[in-house]
Structures are given as C-alpha cells and as structure tokens.
Amino acid sequence: MAMTAGPDLAYLGQxxxxxxxxxxxATTLAKDAALREAGELLADRADEVLEANALDLAAxxxxxxxxxxxxxxxxxxxxxxxxxxxxLRQVATLPDPVGEVTEGRVMPNxxxxxxxxxxxxxxGVIYENRPNVTSDAAGLCLKSGNVAFLRGSSAAIASNxxxxxxxxxxxxxxxxxxxxxxxxxxASREAATAFMRLRxxxxxxxxxxxxxxxxxxxxQATVPYVIDGDGNCHVYVDAAADLDLATAVxxxxxxxxxxxxxxxxxxxxxxxxxxxxxxxxxxxLEGVELLGDEGTRAILPSVVPVTEADYATEFLDLKLSVAxxxxxxxxxxxxxxxxxxHSEAIITxxxxxxxxxxxxxxxxxxxxxxxxxxxxGAELGLGAEIGISTQKLHARGPMGLRExxxxxxxxxxxGQVRL
Amino acid sequence: MAMTAGPDLAYLGQxxxxxxxxxxxATTLAKDAALREAGELLADRADEVLEANALDLAAxxxxxxxxxxxxxxxxxxxxxxxxxxxxLRQVATLPDPVGEVTEGRVMPNxxxxxxxxxxxxxxGVIYENRPNVTSDAAGLCLKSGNVAFLRGSSAAIASNxxxxxxxxxxxxxxxxxxxxxxxxxxASREAATAFMRLRxxxxxxxxxxxxxxxxxxxxQATVPYVIDGDGNCHVYVDAAADLDLATAVxxxxxxxxxxxxxxxxxxxxxxxxxxxxxxxxxxxLEGVELLGDEGTRAILPSVVPVTEADYATEFLDLKLSVAxxxxxxxxxxxxxxxxxxHSEAIITxxxxxxxxxxxxxxxxxxxxxxxxxxxxGAELGLGAEIGISTQKLHARGPMGLRExxxxxxxxxxxGQVRL
Numbered sequence: 016m017a018m019t020a021g022p023d024l025a026y027l028g029q030x031x032x033x034x035x036x037x038x039x040x041a042t043t044l045a046k047d048a049a050l051r052e053a054g055e056l057l058a059d060r061a062d063e064v065l066e067a068n069a070l071d072l073a074a075x076x077x078x079x080x081x082x083x084x085x086x087x088x089x090x091x092x093x094x095x096x097x098x099x100x101x102x103l104r105q106v107a108t109l110p111d112p113v114g115e116v117t118e119g120r121v122m123p124n125x126x127x128x129x130x131x132x133x134x135x136x137x138x139g140v141i142y143e144n145r146p147n148v149t150s151d152a153a154g155l156c157l158k159s160g161n162v163a164f165l166r167g168s169s170a171a172i173a174s175n176x177x178x179x180x181x182x183x184x185x186x187x188x189x190x191x192x193x194x195x196x197x198x199x200x201x202a203s204r205e206a207a208t209a210f211m212r213l214r215x216x217x218x219x220x221x222x223x224x225x226x227x228x229x230x231x232x233x234x235q236a237t238v239p240y241v242i243d244g245d246g247n248c249h250v251y252v253d254a255a256a257d258l259d260l261a262t263a264v265x266x267x268x269x270x271x272x273x274x275x276x277x278x279x280x281x282x283x284x285x286x287x288x289x290x291x292x293x294x295x296x297x298x299x300l301e302g303v304e305l306l307g308d309e310g311t312r313a314i315l316p317s318v319v320p321v322t323e324a325d326y327a328t329e330f331l332d333l334k335l336s337v338a339x340x341x342x343x344x345x346x347x348x349x350x351x352x353x354x355x356x357h358s359e360a361i362i363t364x365x366x367x368x369x370x371x372x373x374x375x376x377x378x379x380x381x382x383x384x385x386x387x388x389x390x391x392g393a394e395l396g397l398g399a400e401i402g403i404s405t406q407k408l409h410a411r412g413p414m415g416l417r418e419x420x421x422x423x424x425x426x427x428x429x430g431q432v433r434l
Numbered sequence: 435m436a437m438t439a440g441p442d443l444a445y446l447g448q449x450x451x452x453x454x455x456x457x458x459x460a461t462t463l464a465k466d467a468a469l470r471e472a473g474e475l476l477a478d479r480a481d482e483v484l485e486a487n488a489l490d491l492a493a494x495x496x497x498x499x500x501x502x503x504x505x506x507x508x509x510x511x512x513x514x515x516x517x518x519x520x521x522l523r524q525v526a527t528l529p530d531p532v533g534e535v536t537e538g539r540v541m542p543n544x545x546x547x548x549x550x551x552x553x554x555x556x557x558g559v560i561y562e563n564r565p566n567v568t569s570d571a572a573g574l575c576l577k578s579g580n581v582a583f584l585r586g587s588s589a590a591i592a593s594n595x596x597x598x599x600x601x602x603x604x605x606x607x608x609x610x611x612x613x614x615x616x617x618x619x620x621a622s623r624e625a626a627t628a629f630m631r632l633r634x635x636x637x638x639x640x641x642x643x644x645x646x647x648x649x650x651x652x653x654q655a656t657v658p659y660v661i662d663g664d665g666n667c668h669v670y671v672d673a674a675a676d677l678d679l680a681t682a683v684x685x686x687x688x689x690x691x692x693x694x695x696x697x698x699x700x701x702x703x704x705x706x707x708x709x710x711x712x713x714x715x716x717x718x719l720e721g722v723e724l725l726g727d728e729g730t731r732a733i734l735p736s737v738v739p740v741t742e743a744d745y746a747t748e749f750l751d752l753k754l755s756v757a758x759x760x761x762x763x764x765x766x767x768x769x770x771x772x773x774x775x776h777s778e779a780i781i782t783x784x785x786x787x788x789x790x791x792x793x794x795x796x797x798x799x800x801x802x803x804x805x806x807x808x809x810x811g812a813e814l815g816l817g818a819e820i821g822i823s824t825q826k827l828h829a830r831g832p833m834g835l836r837e838x839x840x841x842x843x844x845x846x847x848x849g850q851v852r853l
Contacts, residue, residue: 218827351455408660
C-alpha cells in the first residue's frame with residue numbers, strides 16, 4: 016500500500032472507488048465468510064500482530080512525553096486480540112442492512128416506487144492510537160458493503176499494517192475485493208488534510224479522536240462527515256425522584272467508566288430534595304471530586320466552587336459538576352445551555368416531569384430512571400457501533416450498520432412520461 | 435430584523451435557538467393554522483408583495499448585465515403569488531412527521547427503548563433570486579417544527595422582507611413564535627460566509643443555488659449541510675428496449691423542462707439498436723442540439739462531435755450528449771464516470787438488464803422505463819420538497835418534511851445501571 020500523500024493518495028482513492036462498486040453487490044454470505052475468516056486469521060497470526068505492536072510500543076516509549084494512557088491505548092494483548100476477533104465474528108452474525116426495502120408505493124400514474132438500502136460506498140475513518148479500531152471499523156464497513164478507507168495514527172502504523180493485511184487477505188479469500196480494506200499509512204498532517212478533502216472518493220468520513228481532530232475535520236474537510244463528539248451528559252434528580260434509585264444511577268453514570276463519552280459529567284438536583292439527596296450521593300461518590308454551585312455548597316461546604324467552564328467541560332475523569340436547581344425549567348435551561356446533545360437523564364416518578372424532559376431535551380438520547388451509560392450500540396440493540404454521533408444529520412446517537420448505509424429510489428414504469 | 439452580520443447575526447442566531455425550543459413542542463394543529471393563515475395573508479396582502487417585488491425588479495433592471503432569466507426568476511405575478519399561497523395550504527394538509535415513533539423494543543434488562551422523530555431545530559437556507567423560496571422553505575420548516583433561518587439574495591430583498599413578515603405574523607397569530615421565520619437580510623458575501631459558519635446555531639444548512647454557492651458551502655461551511663447538487667442525468671436505451679417507448683421517454687426527459695435538475699443531459703444507446711433508434715429519436719428531438727461520439731456520428735453525420743467536458747456537463751438547455759455503447763457494462767461505466775448521482779434511467783424489456791441497472795447504478799434514483807423527470811418530491815409521493823439531495827448522508831433524492839427531522843432515542847427504565 017502507498018506510503019505518501021499526493022499521487023499515491025489519489026491512486027488509493029481510485030482503487031477505493033473500484034472496490035466500492037464491486038463490494039456494493041456482494042452477497043451477505045460472502046461478506047460473512049470474510050468476517051469469520053478475518054476472525055480466524057487474527058487468532059492464527061496473533062504472534063505476528065503482537066510483534067508489530069511491540070515495535071509500535073517501543074517506538075512510542077522512546078518518544079519523550081508519551082503518556083501512560085497513550086501507551087495503554089496503543090497496546091495489544093492476547094486478550095485484546097481475542098476481543099477483536101470475537102468482534103469480527105459477532106458482526107458476521109448481525110443482519111445485513113443492505114437490500115432492505117424501507118418503503119414502497121404505487122403512484123396514481125402506475126409508477127412503482129420503492130426505497131432500497133444500499134452501502135454508502137467508501138467510508139473514511141481517521142482515528143488515533145487504538146489499533147483495534149482498524150479491525151472494528153473494517154468489520155462494520157465490510158458487513159455494510161462499504162470500502163473501509165482507514166487512516167490510523169503513525170504510532171500504530173506497524174500494528175495497523177498487519178491487521179489491515181489480515182482483513183484484506185480475508186476479503187480476497189471470500190471472493191471479495193482485497194481493496195475492501197485500504198490503509199492510508201502516510202502519517203503526516205498534510206496527508207490527513209488531503210484525506211479529508213477527497214471529495215468524490217470518500218462518501219462519509221468518521222473521525223474518531225479528540226477535540227483537535229474534530230476541529231480539523233469541521234474546518235478543513237470537504238467530504239461529508241459524521242461527528243463523534245463530546246458527551247457532556249447530565250443526570251437531573253427531580254423533586255419526585257426515588258433517592259435510592261437516584262443514588263445508584265448517579266454512581267453508575269459517573270463511576271462505572273469515567274473516561275467514556277456516555278459517563279455523566281454533571282449532576283442537577285431539585286432544591287426540594289437537595290438537602291436530603293446531596294449528602295447521600297456525595298458519600299456514595301467516594302473518590303469523585305465534586306464541583307458545586309452555591310446551593311450545593313450551602314449543603315456540602317467542602318465542595319469546590321464550580322465555574323462556568325466546569326459546567327461546559329467533559330471531564331472524562333472522576334470529577335462531577337453539581338448544581339441545585341429551582342425547578343425542572345431551570346434544569347432544562349441548564350442542559351440546553353451546557354449539554355453537548357449526547358445523553359441526558361432524569362430521575363423521577365412524576366409522569367409530567369418525565370414527559371417534559373423526554374420531549375424538551377434536545378439530545379441524541381434522553382433517559383428516564385436509567386444510567387446514561389446505556390447509550391451505546393450494544394446496549395440499545397444495534398449489535399455494534401462505529402461511533403456515537405452527536406450531530407443531527409444522517410446519524411444521531413450510536414452508529415450501527417444501518418447508519419453506514421444510504422437509500423436509493425428505484426422507480427419502475429411502463430413508459431410513463433411527465434405531463 | 436437585523437441588517438448586518440457580526441453582532442446582529444449572533445443576536446439573530448440566539449433568537450433562532452430560543453424559537454427552536456418553543457417550536458419543537460408545537461402541535462400540528464397550531465402549525466397547520468399558521469400555514470393556512472399565511473396562505474390567506476399572502477393573498478390579502480398581494481398588492482404589498484407585488485409592490486415590493488416591483489422595487490426589486492426596478493433595481494435589478496437598473497443594474498448592468500442582469501439577464502432576462504435572472505429577472506424572470508425574481509419576478510412575482512399574481513399567478514405565482516397564488517401558487518405560493520396554495521403551496522402553504524398544501525403543506526398544511528401533509529402529515530406531520532414530528533412525533534412519529536420509528537421503532538422500539540424492550541432490552542433484556544427491561545429498558546424500554548424507542549426512537550422518536552423530532553425537528554432538526556434551526557434550518558438555514560441560502561438561496562438566490564427566487565422570492566418564492568422564502569415562503570416554500572419557511573412553510574416546510576414550520577410544518578416540520580423547525581425555525582427557518584433564511585438568507586436570500588440582495589436582489590430579492592424587498593420581496594423577501596414582506597413575505598417573511600407575513601409568515602412571522604401568521605406564526606404569531608397561531609400562537610407560535612414569530613421568530614419561527616427569520617430573514618438574515620445582510621446581502622454581503624461576508625455575511626453569507628458568517629451565516630454558514632454559525633455552528634451551534636444552524637443544525638442543517640440547505641444551499642439552493644448554482645455551483646459557486648455549493649462550492650462556497652463545501653469549502654467554508656462549518657455547520658452541517660445537505661447539498662442540492664447537479665443533475666447530470668442519463669437515459670440508457672438498452673438492446674432490448676421498446677424503441678417507441680424509448681423515444682417518448684427521451685423526448686420527455688430532455689424537452690419537457692430542460693432547465694431543471696431532473697432533465698436528461700446524456701443519452702446512451704446500445705450499439706445493437708443504435709442504427710434504428712438514433713435517426714428516430716433525433717427526429718423527435720427537434721430543436722435539441724446533439725453532441726455525439728464517433729458511433730453516433732457514423733449514423734448521424736451532422737451531429738457535433740462530443741468532448742469529455744460535454745459528458746460531464748449539466749447543460750440545463752436544449753442540448754444532449756450522445757454515446758453509442760457496446761453493452762450494458764459500458765453504459766454502467768459511463769454513468770459511474772460522468773453521472774452526478776441524481777437520476778439515471780434505463781429503457782429495456784430485459785429483466786436481467788433492468789436488475790443490473792437498478793442494483794449497480796449509484797444514484798439517488800434509478801428508473802426503469804420511465805422519465806427522469808419524475809424524480810421530485812411531488813411525483814414520488816413526498817408531497818413537497820425543499821430540494822433534491824445528491825449526497826448520500828442524511829437525505830438522498832427529494833427532501834420532504836421527513837428529511838427535515840432527526841431522531842431521538844427515548845430510554846425508560848426502573849433504575850437500571852450498567853454492569
């Protein structure tokens with residue numbers, strides 16, 4: 016595979032388009048066979064993958080300033096490899112979205128109209144250290160009939176090359192184009208920018224990374240994209256909340272995995288229950304740093320004062336901003352102001368409050384009496400996800416196989432012309 | 435309404451967000467009442483609209499270089515006004531997409547999950563001369579619960595102001611926020627650029643205009659957008675075509691309204707029928723300039739030689755590029771290379787050819803034995819359209835009310851936490 020941007024990137028792009036035409040007509044049987052084969056090959060060639068990964072790790076460790084977190088994200092272990100292989104096999108078991116007829120009708124003039132689900136074509140993925148994204152993204156793209164055009168980070172280049180070669184080999188063994196998986200392994204920033212401007216080649220770009228990557232895509236991409244953005248998620252504990260249930264949900268939403276986008280970052284408490292609830296939840300949130308407003312600090316004086324910036328921050332850490340609100344309107348206003356449109360929860364037994372919250376909060380997911388942590392593809396029944404969209408166009412919330420497709424009108428007639 | 439970009443645009447943006455929150459919860463009854471009221475008011479205040487339009491026309495005529503086409507697009511007549519009023523009343527009769535539950539299930543842990551259709555929020559529309567877009571776009575946005583944030587051209591400013599004020603008044607009369615319709619009437623290029631970068635304000639931008647507007651959006655917009663792009667549409671006449679039917683369809687696709695995006699721009703003819711078909715269709719296409727390849731010119735020597743650029747051009751005129759192809763594969767290749775992904779038709783009685791064409795052509799719409807001119811919202815049963823998307827994300831093909839919505843997950847539990 017090509018190593019530099021410019022002409023080579025254009026060449027890769029041409030190959031991607033050719034493969035997309037072939038892949039669009041692939042049968043589910045062939046795609047599933049390729050996925051199962053890839054799962055087997057990943058297991059068979061585990062040593063080779065781990066050796067490549069060791070090279071990446073050694074190079075990263077030699078670089079001054081590489082954090083432990085970055086190394087952990089880069090690291091593959093036999094268990095992680097097994098997870099990747101299992102993921103590919105699982106995608107093989109999911110229903111194929113391609114070919115679904117989503118609706119149809121006969122028009123008054125006899126035209127027979129139907130809408131059919133078809134692959135997007137070429138899905139570009141720009142991602143950071145985690146080499147598992149290479150197989151996860153390629154697996155979902157392949158099942159949905161799309162070419163996976165991947166641009167991983169330079170740090171994971173050796174690992175990504177081996178993983179991509181395994182996926183390419185598996186596709187070929189199943190009679191599908193090898194170029195169903197293409198790795199663009201020029202690690203320069205210029206190449207990344209050129210990648211996100213491959214209009215006419217990439218039908219959908221999915222950036223998976225931090226705020227600077229997302230910002231670069233918003234500013235520079237000319238291809239269509241779906242943003243997998245921040246999760247500044249709130250839990251609002253209403254006046255009519257069951258406070259035991261509220262405590263359990265807040266603890267789960269904040270503490271079960273603080274580094275992920277569906278973790279809670281902010282707690283809003285109705286003033287009617289604040290005096291009873293706040294001390295109880297603070298005790299349960301042992302190890303979590305609370306940042307509170309005046310209402311909170313009147314009840315929990317040891318809490319650090321919160322700032323506007325804190326309210327707008329996705330901590331991804333054992334930190335939680337807290338505000339006491341006068342009523343549900345104040346909670347709704349707070350969420351409208353600071354929320355990132357990811358996942359928002361209310362804890363209440365009041366039907367009216369639950370109804371207003373679910374109708375009026377503008378987010379990918381709104382939850383009643385449940386943890387924000389449930390907002391992901393597997394937990395909501397999508398089977399697997401390639402990301403969680405915080406935008407409103409095309410995909411909102413967890414993106415599964417269906418979100419990797421588009422629709423085509425098929426219109427059949429008997430010579431109808433328009434008057 | 436504000437007249438300049440910068441602080442005023444930001445202020446308009448704030449008002450748009452506030453109105454969007456109010457409008458999202460509006461009942462269908464209220465929205466339909468506003469639409470019917472707007473239809474009445476447009477009729478009642480026709481003189482006022484026509485006077486404003488006369489000012490715009492006078493200003494445009496005084497500008498050197500204004501084309502007759504531009505003046506025609508700008509011109510309102512009593513009949514056109516009646517059409518706009520009728521359009522608003524018709525949108526009132528369409529089903530409201532907001533609130534539709536598109537799917538739902540109970541997860542193994544008892545979580546009740548459903549997806550609900552909700553408005554996008556604020557829909558930005560940048561458009562050129564035609565003042566009817568002001569009421570058409572505002573009507574569709576209003577019905578789908580979205581704020582219409584409009585940026586028309588300077589040429590139509592007086593007309594647009596009166597039409598927008600009528601729509602605002604109608605919204606207010608129905609108890610909806612006046613700011614459901616906001617007109618950004620700063621005509622500068624800087625204001626247009628600032629408008630397409632209102633991230634956090636505009637949830638979806640729809641540019642309706644020529645290639646230079648589309649290019650500006652692709653290069654400069656930071657808000658999500660849907661491209662209403664070119665229609666370089668083909669009709670492929672297969673070896674197994676009924677040639678009378680083919681002639682009728684080609685004539686309709688090219689001649690019934692050559693200036694619109696679903697008109698045919700290119701004719702591909704299987705070599706097995708070229709000698710019989712081409713003279714026949716050329717005679718029927720009286721007044722259409724044909725640009726042909728060698729195969730065409732061997733049969734019709736008077737035809738002008740075609741260039742690569744012609745094949746890639748959306749003429750929007752009484753011109754048609756023509757190629758004789760060896761087989762359906764050559765036709766598919768030609769369409770893959772030059773098509774713009776809008777609408778592509780095959781004329782055939784061969785089941786295999788029809789199947790391959792509908793499956794393998796990558797376009798918003800593929801048609802068998804019918805004119806490409808049918809690809810619009812009304813003809814395909816959408817009721818009305820705000821544009822025709824040639825992109826694959828979010829909306830593909832005619833965009834009706836449903837394409838002006840997004841989905842929200844609503845998840846209800848009884849205290850579930852994630853393990």
